[in-house]
Amino acid sequence: SQQGEEDPQALSIQEGENATMNCSYKTSINNLQWYRQNSGRGLVHLILIRSNEREKHSGRLRVTLDTSKKSSSLLITASRAADTASYFCATRVSGGSYIPTFGRGTSLIVHP
Amino acid sequence: EPEVTQTPSHQVTQMGQEVILRCVPISNHLYFYWYRQILGQKVEFLVSFYNNEISEKSEIFDDQFSVERPDGSNFTLKIRSTKLEDSAMYFCASSDPRDSQQETQYFGPGTRLLVL
Numbered sequence: 001s002q003q004g005e006e007d008p009q010a011l012s013i014q015e016g017e018n019a020t021m022n023c024s025y026k027t028s029i030n031n032l033q034w035y036r037q038n039s040g041r042g043l044v045h046l047i048l049i050r051s052n053e054r055e056k057h058s059g060r061l062r063v064t065l066d067t068s069k070k071s072s073s074l075l076i077t078a079s080r081a082a083d084t085a086s087y088f089c090a091t092r093v094s095g096g097s098y099i100p101t102f103g104r105g106t107s108l109i110v111h112p
Numbered sequence: 113e114p115e116v117t118q119t120p121s122h123q124v125t126q127m128g129q130e131v132i133l134r135c136v137p138i139s140n141h142l143y144f145y146w147y148r149q150i151l152g153q154k155v156e157f158l159v160s161f162y163n164n165e166i167s168e169k170s171e172i173f174d175d176q177f178s179v180e181r182p183d184g185s186n187f188t189l190k191i192r193s194t195k196l197e198d199s200a201m202y203f204c205a206s207s208d209p210r211d212s213q214q215e216t217q218y219f220g221p222g223t224r225l226l227v228l
Contacts, residue, residue: 102155
Protein backbone atom coordinates (compact mmCIF):
# COMPACT_ATOMS: atom_id res chain seq x y z
CA SER A 1 0.00 0.00 0.00
CA GLN A 2 1.01 3.60 -0.45
CA GLN A 3 1.83 5.82 2.49
CA GLY A 4 -1.53 7.02 3.75
CA GLU A 5 -4.03 4.98 1.82
CA GLU A 6 -7.70 5.19 2.80
CA ASP A 7 -10.24 2.45 2.63
CA PRO A 8 -12.94 2.26 1.42
CA GLN A 9 -12.68 4.67 -1.50
CA ALA A 10 -16.38 5.42 -1.20
CA LEU A 11 -18.94 4.91 1.53
CA SER A 12 -22.66 5.52 1.38
CA ILE A 13 -24.77 5.37 4.55
CA GLN A 14 -28.03 6.60 6.01
CA GLU A 15 -28.23 9.47 8.45
CA GLY A 16 -27.86 8.21 12.00
CA GLU A 17 -25.58 5.34 11.08
CA ASN A 18 -21.91 5.20 11.98
CA ALA A 19 -19.23 5.63 9.35
CA THR A 20 -15.83 3.99 9.64
CA MET A 21 -12.91 4.84 7.40
CA ASN A 22 -9.51 3.26 7.54
CA CYS A 23 -6.04 4.45 6.67
CA SER A 24 -2.99 2.28 6.18
CA TYR A 25 0.58 3.43 5.83
CA LYS A 26 3.97 1.91 5.19
CA THR A 27 6.68 3.60 7.24
CA SER A 28 6.94 4.59 10.89
CA ILE A 29 5.15 7.78 11.61
CA ASN A 30 5.43 10.68 14.00
CA ASN A 31 1.76 11.49 13.78
CA LEU A 32 -1.31 10.90 11.66
CA GLN A 33 -4.00 13.44 10.94
CA TRP A 34 -7.47 13.26 9.51
CA TYR A 35 -8.88 16.00 7.33
CA ARG A 36 -12.28 16.64 5.82
CA GLN A 37 -12.84 18.22 2.44
CA ASN A 38 -16.26 19.32 1.31
CA SER A 39 -16.77 19.21 -2.43
CA GLY A 40 -14.60 21.80 -4.15
CA ARG A 41 -13.44 23.32 -0.88
CA GLY A 42 -10.35 23.38 1.28
CA LEU A 43 -9.18 20.86 3.83
CA VAL A 44 -10.41 21.12 7.38
CA HIS A 45 -8.24 19.61 10.08
CA LEU A 46 -10.19 17.16 12.25
CA ILE A 47 -7.89 15.28 14.57
CA LEU A 48 -4.18 14.67 15.07
CA ILE A 49 -3.05 11.49 16.78
CA ARG A 50 0.57 10.95 17.72
CA SER A 51 2.44 7.70 17.41
CA ASN A 52 2.37 7.13 21.17
CA GLU A 53 -1.40 7.53 21.34
CA ARG A 54 -3.94 4.83 20.64
CA GLU A 55 -7.24 6.65 20.60
CA LYS A 56 -8.59 10.19 20.50
CA HIS A 57 -12.05 11.65 20.55
CA SER A 58 -13.48 14.89 19.33
CA GLY A 59 -17.24 15.24 19.50
CA ARG A 60 -18.72 12.55 17.27
CA LEU A 61 -15.31 11.62 15.92
CA ARG A 62 -13.17 8.82 17.24
CA VAL A 63 -9.74 8.06 15.85
CA THR A 64 -7.69 5.00 16.64
CA LEU A 65 -4.10 4.27 15.78
CA ASP A 66 -2.48 0.85 15.68
CA THR A 67 1.21 1.32 14.99
CA SER A 68 1.84 -2.43 14.95
CA LYS A 69 -0.54 -2.76 12.02
CA LYS A 70 0.37 0.64 10.61
CA SER A 71 -3.25 1.61 10.42
CA SER A 72 -5.71 4.15 11.71
CA SER A 73 -9.46 4.40 11.67
CA LEU A 74 -11.83 7.33 11.78
CA LEU A 75 -15.27 6.65 13.19
CA ILE A 76 -18.07 9.17 12.79
CA THR A 77 -20.95 8.30 15.05
CA ALA A 78 -24.58 9.21 14.45
CA SER A 79 -23.77 10.60 11.02
CA ARG A 80 -25.57 13.59 9.56
CA ALA A 81 -26.12 14.67 5.98
CA ALA A 82 -23.68 17.52 6.66
CA ASP A 83 -20.93 14.94 7.21
CA THR A 84 -21.01 14.23 3.47
CA ALA A 85 -17.46 14.99 2.34
CA SER A 86 -14.16 13.38 1.47
CA TYR A 87 -11.98 12.32 4.37
CA PHE A 88 -8.21 12.14 4.10
CA CYS A 89 -5.54 10.80 6.36
CA ALA A 90 -2.15 12.45 6.29
CA THR A 91 0.94 10.93 7.81
CA ARG A 92 4.16 12.48 8.96
CA VAL A 93 7.04 10.06 8.94
CA SER A 94 9.34 9.66 11.90
CA GLY A 95 12.58 11.61 11.78
CA GLY A 96 11.73 13.08 8.46
CA SER A 97 10.10 16.04 6.88
CA TYR A 98 7.43 18.06 8.60
CA ILE A 99 5.38 17.71 5.46
CA PRO A 100 2.37 15.39 5.68
CA THR A 101 1.69 12.84 2.98
CA PHE A 102 -1.96 12.60 2.03
CA GLY A 103 -3.90 9.59 0.88
CA ARG A 104 -6.50 9.55 -1.89
CA GLY A 105 -9.36 9.89 0.54
CA THR A 106 -12.65 8.22 1.30
CA SER A 107 -15.72 9.80 -0.22
CA LEU A 108 -18.55 9.64 2.32
CA ILE A 109 -22.16 10.22 1.37
CA VAL A 110 -24.72 10.42 4.15
CA HIS A 111 -28.28 10.16 2.89
CA PRO A 112 -30.92 12.10 4.85
CA GLU B 113 -11.95 32.38 14.07
CA PRO B 114 -9.01 33.45 11.87
CA GLU B 115 -8.64 31.59 8.61
CA VAL B 116 -6.45 31.34 5.56
CA THR B 117 -7.87 33.11 2.53
CA GLN B 118 -7.02 32.65 -1.12
CA THR B 119 -7.70 34.64 -4.25
CA PRO B 120 -8.95 34.18 -6.83
CA SER B 121 -11.28 31.29 -6.16
CA HIS B 122 -11.15 30.34 -9.85
CA GLN B 123 -8.66 31.20 -12.56
CA VAL B 124 -8.79 30.28 -16.23
CA THR B 125 -5.68 30.90 -18.28
CA GLN B 126 -4.15 30.04 -21.61
CA MET B 127 -1.27 27.61 -21.82
CA GLY B 128 2.03 29.46 -21.61
CA GLN B 129 0.65 32.34 -19.59
CA GLU B 130 1.90 33.29 -16.16
CA VAL B 131 -0.42 33.06 -13.19
CA ILE B 132 -0.06 34.31 -9.66
CA LEU B 133 -2.11 32.70 -6.94
CA ARG B 134 -2.49 34.68 -3.77
CA CYS B 135 -2.88 33.64 -0.18
CA VAL B 136 -3.27 35.50 3.07
CA PRO B 137 -2.16 33.17 5.86
CA ILE B 138 -3.40 33.46 9.41
CA SER B 139 -1.85 36.64 10.76
CA ASN B 140 0.54 35.33 13.40
CA HIS B 141 1.58 32.24 11.47
CA LEU B 142 5.12 32.00 10.16
CA TYR B 143 5.19 28.70 8.26
CA PHE B 144 3.53 28.69 4.86
CA TYR B 145 2.83 25.97 2.34
CA TRP B 146 1.42 25.36 -1.10
CA TYR B 147 -0.23 22.13 -2.12
CA ARG B 148 -2.10 21.11 -5.21
CA GLN B 149 -4.80 18.58 -5.93
CA ILE B 150 -5.42 17.44 -9.47
CA LEU B 151 -9.08 16.52 -9.90
CA GLY B 152 -9.81 13.18 -8.27
CA GLN B 153 -6.27 12.70 -7.03
CA LYS B 154 -4.26 13.11 -3.84
CA VAL B 155 -3.32 16.38 -2.28
CA GLU B 156 0.34 16.87 -3.19
CA PHE B 157 2.88 19.02 -1.41
CA LEU B 158 4.62 21.67 -3.47
CA VAL B 159 6.66 23.89 -1.18
CA SER B 160 7.08 25.16 2.35
CA PHE B 161 8.36 28.59 3.27
CA TYR B 162 9.75 30.01 6.48
CA ASN B 163 11.76 33.08 7.36
CA ASN B 164 11.58 34.38 3.80
CA GLU B 165 13.02 31.33 2.20
CA ILE B 166 11.97 27.96 0.88
CA SER B 167 12.50 25.34 3.56
CA GLU B 168 11.38 22.33 1.57
CA LYS B 169 10.07 21.59 -1.91
CA SER B 170 8.85 18.61 -3.84
CA GLU B 171 9.83 17.34 -7.28
CA ILE B 172 6.73 19.02 -8.66
CA PHE B 173 8.06 22.42 -7.68
CA ASP B 174 10.38 22.94 -10.63
CA ASP B 175 11.79 26.12 -12.15
CA GLN B 176 8.37 27.09 -13.44
CA PHE B 177 7.21 27.69 -9.90
CA SER B 178 8.21 30.36 -7.44
CA VAL B 179 6.92 31.66 -4.16
CA GLU B 180 7.16 35.02 -2.56
CA ARG B 181 6.07 36.86 0.53
CA PRO B 182 5.92 40.35 -0.94
CA ASP B 183 4.68 42.01 2.23
CA GLY B 184 3.71 41.15 5.78
CA SER B 185 0.46 39.49 4.87
CA ASN B 186 0.48 37.93 1.41
CA PHE B 187 2.09 34.71 0.23
CA THR B 188 2.05 34.04 -3.51
CA LEU B 189 2.65 31.15 -5.85
CA LYS B 190 3.71 32.04 -9.37
CA ILE B 191 3.62 29.66 -12.29
CA ARG B 192 5.71 31.22 -15.03
CA SER B 193 4.49 29.40 -18.11
CA THR B 194 1.45 27.31 -17.41
CA LYS B 195 0.96 23.87 -18.90
CA LEU B 196 -2.23 21.91 -19.32
CA GLU B 197 -1.16 19.58 -16.52
CA ASP B 198 -0.97 22.50 -14.08
CA SER B 199 -4.77 22.47 -14.00
CA ALA B 200 -5.60 21.67 -10.41
CA MET B 201 -6.87 23.05 -7.15
CA TYR B 202 -4.08 24.90 -5.35
CA PHE B 203 -4.22 25.12 -1.59
CA CYS B 204 -2.30 27.44 0.64
CA ALA B 205 -1.74 26.51 4.28
CA SER B 206 -0.07 28.02 7.29
CA SER B 207 0.96 26.91 10.74
CA ASP B 208 1.51 28.59 14.07
CA PRO B 209 5.08 29.46 15.14
CA ARG B 210 4.27 28.09 18.57
CA ASP B 211 3.72 24.76 16.86
CA SER B 212 7.43 24.04 16.55
CA GLN B 213 6.74 20.68 14.96
CA GLN B 214 4.35 22.31 12.47
CA GLU B 215 1.92 19.58 13.34
CA THR B 216 -1.28 21.33 12.40
CA GLN B 217 -1.62 23.17 9.13
CA TYR B 218 -4.60 25.38 8.41
CA PHE B 219 -5.72 25.26 4.82
CA GLY B 220 -7.33 27.89 2.68
CA PRO B 221 -10.35 27.20 0.46
CA GLY B 222 -8.20 26.80 -2.63
CA THR B 223 -7.87 28.34 -6.08
CA ARG B 224 -9.13 26.24 -8.93
CA LEU B 225 -6.79 26.77 -11.87
CA LEU B 226 -7.82 25.71 -15.35
CA VAL B 227 -5.23 25.89 -18.11
CA LEU B 228 -6.65 25.78 -21.64
